[in-house]
Amino acid sequence: MNGGRGLALEQLIAVAAGLAWISAGSGPVSFFLGAIPGSLMLAGGVSTLLLPGDIRTPQLTALGALLALLAAMPLLFAVGFAPMTGLLALAVASFVACGWGAQRAEPTIERVPHPTLDLQLATKVAFDQLALASLITTRPGSLHPDIGRAAREIREAREHFESSGWLEKPVSYHETPPPLEGPHLSWGRSLGQSFERMSFASGYEPRAGDPGRERWLSYGLNREAHAIVMRHRDADRPWLVCIHGYGMGSALTDLPAFEARRLHHQLGLNLLFPVLPLHGPRAHGMRSGTGFLSGDFLDTVHAEAQAMWDIRRQLAWLRANGAAQIGVYGLSLGGYTASLLSCLDGGLACTIAGIPASDFVRLVERLTPNRLLREIERLDFDWELLREVVSVVSPLALSPLVPRERLSIFAATADHLVPADQVRDLWRHWAEPRIAWYAGSHVSFLREPEVRFLIDDMLRIGGLVDAESPVLSRPSSR
Numbered sequence: 222m223n224g225g226r227g228l229a230l231e232q233l234i235a236v237a238a239g240l241a242w243i244s245a246g247s248g249p250v251s252f253f254l255g256a257i258p259g260s261l262m263l264a265g266g267v268s269t270l271l272l273p274g275d276i277r278t279p280q281l282t283a284l285g286a287l288l289a290l291l292a293a294m295p296l297l298f299a300v301g302f303a304p305m306t307g308l309l310a311l312a313v314a315s316f317v318a319c320g321w322g323a324q325r326a327e328p329t330i331e332r333v334p335h336p337t338l339d340l341q342l343a344t345k346v347a348f349d350q351l352a353l354a355s356l357i358t359t360r361p362g363s364l365h366p367d368i369g370r371a372a373r374e375i376r377e378a379r380e381h382f383e384s385s386g387w388l389e390k391p392v393s394y395h396e397t398p399p400p401l402e403g404p405h406l407s408w409g410r411s412l413g414q415s416f417e418r419m420s421f422a423s424g425y426e427p428r429a430g431d432p433g434r435e436r437w438l439s440y441g442l443n444r445e446a447h448a449i450v451m452r453h454r455d456a457d458r459p460w461l462v463c464i465h466g467y468g469m470g471s472a473l474t475d476l477p478a479f480e481a482r483r484l485h486h487q488l489g490l491n492l493l494f495p496v497l498p499l500h501g502p503r504a505h506g507m508r509s510g511t512g513f514l515s516g517d518f519l520d521t522v523h524a525e526a527q528a529m530w531d532i533r534r535q536l537a538w539l540r541a542n543g544a545a546q547i548g549v550y551g552l553s554l555g556g557y558t559a560s561l562l563s564c565l566d567g568g569l570a571c572t573i574a575g576i577p578a579s580d581f582v583r584l585v586e587r588l589t590p591n592r593l594l595r596e597i598e599r600l601d602f603d604w605e606l607l608r609e610v611v612s613v614v615s616p617l618a619l620s621p622l623v624p625r626e627r628l629s630i631f632a633a634t635a636d637h638l639v640p641a642d643q644v645r646d647l648w649r650h651w652a653e654p655r656i657a658w659y660a661g662s663h664v665s666f667l668r669e670p671e672v673r674f675l676i677d678d679m680l681r682i683g684g685l686v687d688a689e690s691p692v693l694s695r696p697s698s699r
Contacts, residue, residue: 230318231269231318231319231321231322231325232266232267232269232270232322233266234266234311234314234315234318235262235263235265235266235269235282235285235315235318235319236262236263236266236267237311237315238259238262238263238266238285238286238289238311238312238314238315239259239260239261239262239263239264239265239266239285239315240259240263241259241307241308241311242255242256242258242259242262242285242289242308242311242312243255243256243259243260243263244259245259245296245299245300245304245308246296246299246300248299250295250299251296251299251300254292254295254296254299255292255296255308257285257288257292258285258286258287258288258289258292258312259285259289260285261281261282261284261285261288262281262282262285262286262289262312262315263285264281264285265278265279265280265281265282265283265285265315265319266282266315268281269282269322273326275591276323276326276587276637277353277590279319279320279322279323279347279350280350280351280353280354281354282315282316282318282319282350283316283319283320283347283348283350283351283353283354284351284354285312285315286312286313286315286316286319286347287316287351287354289308289309289312290309290312293305293308293309293312296308316344316347317340317343317344317347318343319347319350320342320343320344320345320346320347320348320349320350321338321340321343321346323346323347323349323350323637324336324338324342324343324346324635324637325338327635327637330640330641330642330645331645332645332649333634333641333642333644333645333658334634334658334660335634336634336635336660337660342635342660342661342662345635345661345662345664345665346635346637346662348662348664348665349635349636349637349638349662349663349664350637352638352663352664353588353637353638356468356588367516368516368593368596368597368600368602369600371516371517371518371519371602372600372601372602372603374432374433374517374518374519375432375518375519375603375606375607375610376603376606377432378431378432378433378519378522378610379606379609379610381430381431381432382394382609382610382613383609387613388609388612388613391612391613391614391615391618391619392564392565392619394526394613394614395526395529395530395565395613396530397533398424398425398530398531398533398534398537399424399534400534400537400538400541401421401534401535401537401538402538402541403421404419404420404421404538405419405420405421406418406419406450409449409472411472411473411476412472412473412476412477414451414472414476414481414482414485416449416450416451416472417449417450417451417452418447418448418449418450419447419448419449419450419535420445420446420447420448421445421446421534422444422445422446423443423444423445423446423527423530423531423534424530424534425444425526425527425530425531426438427523427526431519431523432519433517433519433520433522433523434523436517436519436520437519437520437523440499440505440512442502442503442504442505443498443499443503443505443527445502445503446495446496446503446531446534446535447495447496447501447502447503448493448494448495448496448535449472449475449476449492449493449494449496450491450492450493450494451481451485451491451492451493451494452491452492453485453489453491457543457545458489458490458491459490459491459544459545459546459547459548459570459684459685459686460490460491460492460493460539460544460546460547460548461484461490461491461492461493461547461548461549461550461680461685462492462493462494462495462532462535462536462547462548462549462550462559463475463479463481463484463492463493463494463550463551463552463555464494464495464497464532464549464550464551464552464555464556464558464559464562465478465479465494465495465496465497465500465551465552465554465555466478466552466553466554466555466556467510467513467514467553467554468500468508468509468510469500469501469509469510469555470496470497470500470501470502470503470504470509470510471501471509472494475494476494478552478667479492479494479550479552480667481494483692487692488677488680488685488686488690488692488693489686490680490685490686491544493535493539495528495531495532495535497510497513497524497528497554497555497558498513498523498524498527498528498531499511499512499513499520499524500513510554512524513554514581514584514585518607518610518611519610521581521611521614522610522611522613522614525557525558525561525614526613526614528558528561529558529561529562529565529614532558532562533562533565533566536566540568546570546683546684546685547568547569547570548569548570548571548572548573548679548680548683548685549562549563549569549571549572549573550572550573550575550676551573551574551575551577552575552576552666553575553576553577553578553638553639553663554578555575556574556575556576556577556578556630557574557577557578557579557581557616559572559573559574559577560572560574560577560579560616560621560647561614561615561616561619563616563621563622563623563628564616564619564620564621564622565619565622566622566623567622567623569623569627570627570683570684570685571623571627571628571629571679571680571682571683571685572621572623572627572628572629573629573630573631573675573676573679574628574629574630574631574647575630575631575632575666575672576631576632576633576636576638576639576644576663576666577630577632577639577643577644577647578639578643579615579616579617579643579644579646579647579650580615580617580643580646581611581615582604582607582608582611583643584639584643586604587640616647616650617646617647617650621651625651625652625654626654626655626682627679627682627683628651628654628655629654629655629656629657629675629679630644630647630648630651630654630655630656630657631656631657631658631659631666631669631671631672631675631676632644632656632657632658632659633658633659633660633661633662633663633665633666633669634658634659634660634661635660635661635662636662636663637662637663638663638664639663644656655675655679657671657672657674657675658671659671659672670694673694674694677693677694678693681693
């Protein structure tokens with residue numbers, strides 16, 4: 222961890238920006254417009270000083286800077302052009318400074334390339350902080366208030382899973398689902414692209430005796446599976462299954478994130494976008510994904526197990542309808558899911574795990590607020606028991622069935638949502654297949670040329686696209 226003068230300057234920028242915005246105007250409206258973003262930037266700067274190393278404090282500054290940009294236009298009429306220019310400059314400077322400070326605080330990770338910190342990387346990291354800030358009210362690490370009940374469920378699950386042999390052989394936890402026949406298909410359109418909406422009764426149920434079974438079955442909307450289908454008229458085209466990340470699960474988020482237009486129209490692929498449990502139209506809370514990573518950890522186990530069940534049924538439907546070559550590409554949580562799927566289906570042409578998580582427990586520990594971590598410790602919550610229970614849906618506990626030469630990973634060296642050590646651990650578990658590290662953050666992957674080249678090259682290696690296709694991207698000169 223770094224400190225000293227550089228870190229002090231970053232704190233001062235956020236504090237100065239916060240104070241300037243709080244005092245931006247004298248009237249009640251201008252004070253209101255400036256006080257909210259200013260207070261957040263000020264709190265971020267002061268908190269970084271008082272709580273050095275806390276990964277949550279830069280998020281306050283990032284959120285404050287964003288709100289400042291949103292408030293700039295109405296505030297312009299109250300303070301004038303010249304003062305507004307100075308205020309915007311301070312807000313932008315505090316945004317970049319929060320990314321700079323957050324990255325400086327990160328330790329060096331063994332076997333991960335060390336990124337060179339500059340203004341461009343700091344800005345990318347700041348956008349990661351903004352993404353984390355958007356999860357403040359429903360963050361994945363926010364534990365359920367009844368931690369005691371969750372702890373009891375974990376102890377019961379540990380005993381049940383061990384007696385059933387699933388801890389010794391995690392792959393046996395996953396039952397082979399029945400084939401999918403006759404899903405409901407209807408036409409939809411979003412972002413100028415037409416597609417089919419698929420839905421069907423999932424049929425997944427936790428086994429009798431599984432803790433949390435009745436609670437999981439009570440999530441009514443989740444019992445219907447959904448997907449988006451984009452296919453060409455000629456049925457023999459290869460398919461790519463695109464598995465979305467946490468909080469996604471709609472056409473508005475998934476099609477741009479996977480560059481669906483390019484994959485479907487330029488590269489000529491058929492595409493399937495499964496909706497993960499508790500996401501999109503299957504959501505249990507107000508936000509897509511709420512409950513997938515929460516204090517009810519058995520929900521996490523059932524969510525990932527149901528994801529395997531539903532996607533394997535969809536794969537069977539594709540194959541029954543003539544699909545000879547199917548690749549899988551997942552992002553973030555979807556990268557985790559794609560990795561686990563590769564341990565249950567050896568017929569995949571290739572696997573691309575993008576910015577993938579690999580250890581849910583470590584991720585929740587990292588994102589859980591300190592006050593809740595202290596409450597967990599007070600209640601003797603056993604993280605090691607939890608790791609054993611979650612192992613039945615962990616790609617680090619199962620072995621991939623897809624050959625090593627058709628496995629691949631891309632990841633950011635300055636990722637603040639999925640730390641790079643999670644990616645490194647998956648890479649090691651897979652016997653170090655091809656990996657593309659890029660100097661960026663979790664949310665910058667679409668702008669990184671190394672990512673597109675790896676995707677295109679793996680599609681070529683998997684036989685999903687013609688190796689001589691002129692639309693395939695080429696190696697970056699960076």
